[in-house]
Amino acid sequence: MATIRDVAEAASVSIATVSRVLNKKARVSEETARRVWTAAAELDYWPNEAARSLTTNQTHVIGVLLPDLHGEFFSEVIRGIDQAARESRYQILVSSSHADHDEVMTAAKSMQGRIDGLIFMASDNGLAESVDRIQGRMPLVLINPRRIVKGTASLRIGNFLGAREAVNHLLRLGHEDIAILKGPAGNIDAEERLRGYRHALAAADRDLGASREFQGDFLEPSGYRAAAEILGSRRRPTAVFACNDMMAIALISAFGGAGLKVPEDIAVVGFDDVAIARYIHPPLTTVRVEANQLGQRALRRLLAILSGGEAEGAVEEVLPATLVVRESCGASLAGYSTDYSRRKESPGSMPGGTARDSDPEARGD
Secondary structure, eight states: OOOOOHHHHHHOOOHHHHHHHHHSSSSOOOOHHHHHHHHHHHHHHOOOOOHHHHHHHHOOOOEEEOEOOOOEEHHHHHHHHHHHHHTTTEEEEEOTTTOOOOHHHHHHHHHHOOOOOEEEEOTTTTTTTHHHBBBBOOOEEHHHHHHHHTTTTEEEOHHHHHHHHHHHHHHTTTOOEEEEEEOOBBHHHHHHHHHHHHHHHHTTTTTOOOGGGEOOSHHHHHHHHHHHHHTTSSSSSSSESSSSSSHHHHHHHHHHHTTOOOTOOOOEOBBBBOOOGGGGGSSSSSEOOOHHHHHHHHHHHHHHHHHSSSOOOSSEEEEEEEEEOSSSTTTOOTEEEEEEEETOOTSSSSSSSOOHHHHHHHHHH
C-alpha cells in the first residue's frame, strides 16, 4: 500500500505539503496541488483516516442509531441522512438498538472516537437512561424522543395531530364505529397516535372504549393477526385506523382473504405513506410523514452544531404529517390533502401547528 511518504516523493514535495493538499487546510499553488492529486491517484493512495482524525480531531463520520433497520420508514430515514451527509462530504456509520438500553450502550461505545456526532432515534420507553449517558460525550441530535432533553436538539413527527385528523376524516365520512390498530407499547409514536385517535372520538362524543382498541407492533404479521380479532368482534367496526401503513396493508390483505371489500365493507386508514401505499388495491388513505426529510434535517442540524453555527441546546423541531386521501377510506377526492403543520390554532379547531400549539394536554395546561 502506498504511504503519504510515497506520494510526497512522487510529487517532489514534502510530506507536510501532501497533508495540506489532501486536508485542504492551507493554500498551495495549483501546480503543486495538481502534482499531489495526480501522484495520489496513480499510487492509489488511501489516507489513514484514523491517523488524520488524531490531528484534525474530526473523522467526517456521523453515527446513526435507529431502533431497527428493517422496513421502508427506517430505510427512508437512513437515505435522507446519507443524502445530506454526502452533500457535506461526510460518511455515516449505522447501527440498530432494538429499543434495548444495553444494545444502545454497546453501539454508542463502539462508535465513540470514530464519529463526530450521533443521530439517535430514542422513541421507546426505557431509553431515557441511554440518552442521559450518551449526552455530553458526543454532539447529539435526537429523533422522536419521549421528552425534551435539556441541552439536546431534537426532531419529532406531528403524530398526535396527524392521527387526530385521520380519525376526523373518517368521522366526516360518516363512520361512527372506528377501531384502532395500535403500535407497540412503550413507543412514543404509537402512544401519540393513540392519543390522537382517542381525542378525535371524544370530541365527537364517540368514545368507544377499549373494545375498539386492538394491539399491534408496527409489523405486518400483527396487522394480519389483528384482522382476525376485528372480524371476530361481536359487532364489526365500519372503519379501522392503523397506526402505521405496514399494519394497514396487512389488514387490507386479510380482509380481502376473508371475503370483505375495502372500503365498501370496512374502511382502512394508515400512517406514514410508505411508497407501496399508493400501489396496493385499493390505494391506501394515510398520513404522510416525510421520513427522508426527517433524516436530512437531523443530519443538517447536527452539522450546524459541529460547525459552531448552532449551539447545542433543547431546540425542538416538529415535522408536518399530512393526510393523503385515497380510496381505502371510501373517499376518492383526487389530490385531497390536509397539511396542518404550519399554523397555530386554538384547541378544538381543525388541526394546526404542533401538538404543543393546539392541544392543552400537550402543553401541560
